[in-house]
Amino acid sequence: MISKTDSLPKWDLTDLYASREDPQLEADLTATRAAAAAFESRYRGTIATAELTAGHLRAALDAYESLLRQEYRPQAYAMLLYSTDTRDAGRGALLQRVREFGSSVAARLVFFELEIARIPTPTYASVAASPELERYRHYLEHQRRLAAHYLSEPEERILVETANARGQAFARLFTEINGRTQYRLDDHGETRELNQSELLALLYHPEREHRAAAARALTDGLQRNAHVCTFVYNTLMHEKDVLDRLRSYPSPETSRHLDNELDPEVVETVTSVCTANYGTVARYYHLKRELLGLDQLVHYDRYAPIAGEQSEIPFAQARDLVLAAFGQFSPRLVEIAEPFFERRWIDAEAADGKRGGAFCAGITPDLHPYVLMNYTGQPRDVMTLAHELGHGIHDVMAAGNHLLDYHPVLPMAETASTFAEMLVFDHLQQTLTSDSERLALLCSRIEGTFATVFRQTAMFRFEQNAHQARRDQGELATEKLNGLWQAAMQDMFGDSLTLGDDHGWWWLYIPHVISTPFYVYAYAFGELLVLSLYARYQLEGADFVDRYFRLLEAGGAASPACLLQRLGVDIADRAFWQGGCDQIRGLVDRAQDLAR
Numbered sequence: 001m002i003s004k005t006d007s008l009p010k011w012d013l014t015d016l017y018a019s020r021e022d023p024q025l026e027a028d029l030t031a032t033r034a035a036a037a038a039f040e041s042r043y044r045g046t047i048a049t050a051e052l053t054a055g056h057l058r059a060a061l062d063a064y065e066s067l068l069r070q071e072y073r074p075q076a077y078a079m080l081l082y083s084t085d086t087r088d089a090g091r092g093a094l095l096q097r098v099r100e101f102g103s104s105v106a107a108r109l110v111f112f113e114l115e116i117a118r119i120p121t122p123t124y125a126s127v128a129a130s131p132e133l134e135r136y137r138h139y140l141e142h143q144r145r146l147a148a149h150y151l152s153e154p155e156e157r158i159l160v161e162t163a164n165a166r167g168q169a170f171a172r173l174f175t176e177i178n179g180r181t182q183y184r185l186d187d188h189g190e191t192r193e194l195n196q197s198e199l200l201a202l203l204y205h206p207e208r209e210h211r212a213a214a215a216r217a218l219t220d221g222l223q224r225n226a227h228v229c230t231f232v233y234n235t236l237m238h239e240k241d242v243l244d245r246l247r248s249y250p251s252p253e254t255s256r257h258l259d260n261e262l263d264p265e266v267v268e269t270v271t272s273v274c275t276a277n278y279g280t281v282a283r284y285y286h287l288k289r290e291l292l293g294l295d296q297l298v299h300y301d302r303y304a305p306i307a308g309e310q311s312e313i314p315f316a317q318a319r320d321l322v323l324a325a326f327g328q329f330s331p332r333l334v335e336i337a338e339p340f341f342e343r344r345w346i347d348a349e350a351a352d353g354k355r356g357g358a359f360c361a362g363i364t365p366d367l368h369p370y371v372l373m374n375y376t377g378q379p380r381d382v383m384t385l386a387h388e389l390g391h392g393i394h395d396v397m398a399a400g401n402h403l404l405d406y407h408p409v410l411p412m413a414e415t416a417s418t419f420a421e422m423l424v425f426d427h428l429q430q431t432l433t434s435d436s437e438r439l440a441l442l443c444s445r446i447e448g449t450f451a452t453v454f455r456q457t458a459m460f461r462f463e464q465n466a467h468q469a470r471r472d473q474g475e476l477a478t479e480k481l482n483g484l485w486q487a488a489m490q491d492m493f494g495d496s497l498t499l500g501d502d503h504g505w506w507w508l509y510i511p512h513v514i515s516t517p518f519y520v521y522a523y524a525f526g527e528l529l530v531l532s533l534y535a536r537y538q539l540e541g542a543d544f545v546d547r548y549f550r551l552l553e554a555g556g557a558a559s560p561a562c563l564l565q566r567l568g569v570d571i572a573d574r575a576f577w578q579g580g581c582d583q584i585r586g587l588v589d590r591a592q593d594l595a596r
């Protein structure tokens with residue numbers, strides 16, 4: 001674990017606001033509220049009419065887009081500030097305040113998307129074809145597709161205004177419980193208190209007894225919170241069930257697929273290809289068991305390093321590695337990534353009370369993104385840094401789009417992040433000289449890929465089963481959910497690794513499963529996509545670079561099918577996804593060769 005004295009960067013959020021007390025924050029909230037009221041009085045009742053003109057709709061869209069940009073700044077500031085200390089009541093209160101502000105603004109704006117959905121079809125057909133609306137065509141088409149699932153305006157307003165007293169409140173409670181929990185680790189008879197990030201890092205410890213102790217401490221902490229967290233999950237699943245019914249979504253996954261602009265058949269193709277390739281996971285863990293010299297692998301052996309004790313990587317070295325790897329692909333990546341370090345757009349310390357995991361927040365096209373991570377000096381942290389910077393690069397490159405097309409949909413959002421990890425992996429492999437070091441690196445790469453492709457697929461299956469069970473059977477006991485989790489995960493390992501009973505509780509700290517249902521398959525989609533794209537880069541070299549940049553620059557301006565078609569990829573084709581899985585199988589083959 002990284003020594004507490006190693007200096008890790010902390011955010012400088014002053015590009016957003018000077019401090020929590022900055023009067024500009026209050027002024028922005030007031031101005032945005034006024035702008036929302038003015039927008040409503042100007043445009044309400046003027047969109048869903050047969051007389052609508054392209055010029056009028058264009059003006060409304062421009063005003064709407066700029067209003068949202070204005071709204072996101074205080075929202076982002078409060079969220080970022082809160083993320084680095086979820087225990088600070090003042091930060092929690094500010095977050096809640098801007099969310100309530102967001103709801104009050106959204107309530108005034110609800111009519112607009114509803115009216116877009118209800119523009120009479122012949123009128124829509126003629127105005128949408130106008131060059132004036134070219135800029136917003138993708139957004140408009142997407143809104144029209146959502147139309148069938150909208151409720152009446154008064155109903156939508158109530159949902160918007162009560163959002164923070166329903167699901168979002170429960171999701172925040174879940175974040176706070178996990179952020180605050182101190183885990184009691186039994187370290188040779190002495191008890192040490194660790195936060196979740198510190199504890200999870202111990203699952204990568206070379207000595208089995210340390211990993212086992214960390215696993216016990218994790219289970220123990222999760223068990224203490226299990227009652228509340230199970231209640232939170234049941235409540236969120238129930239809320240989703242009710243809303244899906246009201247909105248006529250045929251299945252728990254449908255709304256996510258629609259948001260992702262993916263056909264359900266494509267998602268089924270991707271995830272079923274992954275499930276069909278679980279054998280690759282089992283083959284690797286049989287090899288890993290031999291390499292570790294163990295009779296049987298259990299859940300806390302999954303991440304055991306192959307090379308024994310690994311030296312800590314200081315953050316400055318991680319930065320140099322990542323920038324060097326980016327530079328081999330294109331100097332443009334370095335130019336974009338450097339300011340993240342120089343201008344303190346990264347918060348890397350694994351501090352108590354800080355949110356676990358990592359994220360990159362791209363806010364609006366005219367603001368730069370921010371990266372949060374919990375750096376503990378492990379090789380996988382270098383990969384996480386590359387991953388989040390990949391997101392940051394994507395955000396910066398997509399900044400030529402208007403806000404409504406700025407963010408890529410989730411399945412595309414993992415493209416640049418995963419690609420960045422590949423670049424760092426390749427760079428590291430070139431710098432190593434011995435086969436044993438190469439094998440250790442390759443194994444950690446394989447495990448990282450498994451975590452993204454197969455583990456996320458297994459989580460997706462867990463979510464499908466959990467939501468279905470909640471709908472069929474009502475409120476689910478923790479033990480029931482534990483059983484579903486265990487079954488979905490064990491399926492992936494086959495007979496190569498036995499998950500102990502402890503592991504059944506480990507769904508209780510996965511944030512995506514709780515707060516963003518069915519998010520996880522986007523990771524599998526993204527990684528398999530990038531494995532295939534990366535293979536092309538290796539074939540085509542420099543020719544590929546510009547086409548790749550154009551993909552990133554497009555942001556969320558088109559559906560995944562359309563964006564990838566421009567690269568000659570058919571996402572409905574099972575063989576394309578199998579190609580990604582074949583790449584992973586190739587990595588395992590290479591590990592087997594190196595091990596010999």
Ligand SMILES: [Zn+2]
Pocket residue numbers: 387391413414417
């Ligand atoms: Zn990511």
